Amino acid sequence: MRISQLAAATDIPVATIKYYLRENLLHEGVLTSATQARYDDSHVRRLKLIRALIGTAGLSVSAARAVLHGIENPPDSRHELLGIAHQAATRPAADDVEIAGAQSLLARWGWGAEACDRSTQAALVQALQGLSDAGFNPPEALLDRYAAAMRDIAEADVEGVPTDSPEATMQYVVLGTLLMEPVLLAMRRLAQQSASFRRFGGSGTPESAGPAS
Amino acid sequence: MRISQLAAATDIPVATIKYYLRENLLHEGVLTSATQARYDDSHVRRLKLIRALIGTAGLSVSAARAVLHGIENPPDSRHELLGIAHQAATRPAADDVEIAGAQSLLARWGWGAEACDRSTQAALVQALQGLSDAGFNPPEALLDRYAAAMRDIAEADVEGVPTDSPEATMQYVVLGTLLMEPVLLAMRRLAQQSASFRRFGGSGTPESAGPAS
DNA sequence: CAATATTGGTGAGTAGCACTATCTAAGTCA
DNA sequence: TGACTTAGATAGTGCTACTCACCAATATTG
Numbered sequence: 158m159r160i161s162q163l164a165a166a167t168d169i170p171v172a173t174i175k176y177y178l179r180e181n182l183l184h185e186g187v188l189t190s191a192t193q194a195r196y197d198d199s200h201v202r203r204l205k206l207i208r209a210l211i212g213t214a215g216l217s218v219s220a221a222r223a224v225l226h227g228i229e230n231p232p233d234s235r236h237e238l239l240g241i242a243h244q245a246a247t248r249p250a251a252d253d254v255e256i257a258g259a260q261s262l263l264a265r266w267g268w269g270a271e272a273c274d275r276s277t278q279a280a281l282v283q284a285l286q287g288l289s290d291a292g293f294n295p296p297e298a299l300l301d302r303y304a305a306a307m308r309d310i311a312e313a314d315v316e317g318v319p320t321d322s323p324e325a326t327m328q329y330v331v332l333g334t335l336l337m338e339p340v341l342l343a344m345r346r347l348a349q350q351s352a353s354f355r356r357f358g359g360s361g362t363p364e365s366a367g368p369a370s
Numbered sequence: 371m372r373i374s375q376l377a378a379a380t381d382i383p384v385a386t387i388k389y390y391l392r393e394n395l396l397h398e399g400v401l402t403s404a405t406q407a408r409y410d411d412s413h414v415r416r417l418k419l420i421r422a423l424i425g426t427a428g429l430s431v432s433a434a435r436a437v438l439h440g441i442e443n444p445p446d447s448r449h450e451l452l453g454i455a456h457q458a459a460t461r462p463a464a465d466d467v468e469i470a471g472a473q474s475l476l477a478r479w480g481w482g483a484e485a486c487d488r489s490t491q492a493a494l495v496q497a498l499q500g501l502s503d504a505g506f507n508p509p510e511a512l513l514d515r516y517a518a519a520m521r522d523i524a525e526a527d528v529e530g531v532p533t534d535s536p537e538a539t540m541q542y543v544v545l546g547t548l549l550m551e552p553v554l555l556a557m558r559r560l561a562q563q564s565a566s567f568r569r570f571g572g573s574g575t576p577e578s579a580g581p582a583s
Numbered sequence: 584c585a586a587t588a589t590t591g592g593t594g595a596g597t598a599g600c601a602c603t604a605t606c607t608a609a610g611t612c613a
Numbered sequence: 614t615g616a617c618t619t620a621g622a623t624a625g626t627g628c629t630a631c632t633c634a635c636c637a638a639t640a641t642t643g
Contacts, residue, residue: 160619172603175621180601192610192619205503211601213500218601235570236563243559263560272567273560281556287426288553290418293545302526303550304557306519311561313515315569332506334562337516340501341558342551343494344517346456347476347486348524349547350449354485356528357448373590385632388592393630405590405638424630431630 160186163196167204174204182207182222214335220245224331231323236272238327242334243277250279258282266304310341373399376409380417387417395420395435427548433458437544444536449485451540455547456490463492471495479517523554 164171177183183203186194203225210221227241259278263270270278288295314333319325377384390396396416399407416438423434440454472491476483483491501508527546532538 170603171619173601176602179621188620190610190619192608192621194620202505206505209500209504213497213504235566239559239563239566243563246555247559259560263564266561268560268564269567272564274563277556277559277563281553281560284426284549284552284556287422288545288549291422291426291545291549292415292419293541293549295546295550296530299526299530300553303523303554304561306523307554307557308561308565310516310519311558311565313512314562315565317509317512328506332501332504333508334559336497336501336504336506337508338555338558339497340494340513341516341520341554342459343490343497344520345524345551345554346460346490346547347472347481347494348479348517348521349527350452350456350487350490351476351481351485352521352524352528353448353452354482383632384590386630389631391591392593399591401591403590403639405592406640407591 158196160194160196163200163204166201167208169204169208177204177207180218180222182218182225209332209336213339214246215339216245216335224335228324228327228331231327235326235330238330239334240274242331243274246335246338247276247280250276250283254279254282256282258285262300262304266301266308268308371409372406373409376413376417379414380421382417382421390417390420393431393435395431395438422545422549426552427459428552429458429548437548441537441540441544444540448531448539448543451543452547453487455544456487459548459551460489460493463489463496467492467495469495471498475513475517479514479521481521 158166160171160174164174167174174183178185183200186196186200188194207221207225210216210224211218216224224241224245227238232238232241256275256278259273259282260270262281263273263278314337317333318329371379373384373387377387380387387396391398396413399409399413401407420434420438423429423437424431429437437454437458440451445451445454469488469491472486472495473483475494476486476491527543527550530546531542
């Protein structure tokens, strides 16, 4: 198929496809002459993946490139593989972040610190720092409850990983990590709305608790 | 305190503070003359909050403005209040998103559809659409497990809401929703790394990933 | 009191990002 | 043959979150 057909098939402008080609997000088509190239289904699939990473998961173009490159060249260890997805999603933290705070939390939750990436720990510390900077200091019990819920999710994530082929594994881990994040956040919001409705009712005044207005 | 001291206290450049003043994120100081104004602790706190919303939570300036305005003018109903936080965090979905898919999921999870905001449902549908566009179709059981975990988190969120004053409620809900999101995502990644390490071992180096080409 | 520094207010400039438009030579298709 | 399409390259756009520069008015300092 020619580029205009590829554009029609994916609903992405030709100029944008050329841009993705230039940025090495999309592999080139087969040149049939100096001004013609042939594209196929793999390009359609790849473009849909690109749009999901950039649009749904909110990655930058360069982070998407790193992820796509990682999918094509699966690393040997599963940890490197996870790391690629995680680093793409985590905006790089400042170098001077003190990680000690994360270590004690990891210990409390039984997550081996040796398994955990430094920059991910830094992301947690920074996020918690943002909370306390804003004057919001969650009780430890709440954090523990969050941690328990996320551990449950992570168990499900890891259990479901297919181990038949490296490509399938890569695909599952990366997409399951990155593209699932907005799903989780949307679920949380809906669950909050539902819980809030049940507890406080739809009106302004809650029925069982103090005044709301 | 003068603006330069405010800048020193918050580690934010004077020009940026002036920008936040212009953008109505920060309330003005008390003018003592045509070229002098006095700032106080409330400005310091507000600036920290602004940086947390923009930096940690990743909000845009205009979304942050909406949130800050919401905190200052607490709406009557808790649902409007939740809505302010949720809309700030949710990038507006296309209008033509079909919500039916969300409705059946909500029903399955026992979350009353009448409690749930339309645009949040659209966000869920879009996120799921992104998944399937990318060729990733999670089994329903997995989604159910995610939903159960998020319900648990949402219950904790709602239970912990203080009801003593509208301001405190607002503060708690907005910050607990927005600033907690990066915490949750970081937790999930760490839990994934820990679970992956337990399940697959650290065949590669579990340390921070190497140079990204 | 005079010299120097700082400030509020404002308009313009900047950097980065994700495209988008335009152009040309070289093709393809009817 | 002649209208249409394309690869490849360069340049331009719109947006966002700052950042800079300037000026008149004031504050501070010697």
